[in-house]
Amino acid sequence: MHMSKSIRLSEDAYERLAAHKREDETFSEVVLRLAGERSLLELAGILSDDEADALRDAVSERRTRRGEELEDTAGQMRGA
Secondary structure, eight states: OOOOOOOOHHHHHHHHHHHHHOOOOOHHHHHHHHTTOOHHHTTTSSOOOOHHHHHHHHHHHHHHHHHHHHHHHHHHHHOO
């Protein structure tokens, strides 16, 4: 059995919450989903310097490869 609590929201707060509500969600589920999200500031410091460097390198490498793939595709489309 789930206990429930009533809360008051301003019209603006209600509208903002409703805007985040998915069709298949209750308002309780919306609050739980949104409250579970982390801001970027909360994520600061979760990686060691070495881990951050490795992640940065991996992202950079992937961007480079993706750019090359896009250039190849564009070249093929120009030649078609």
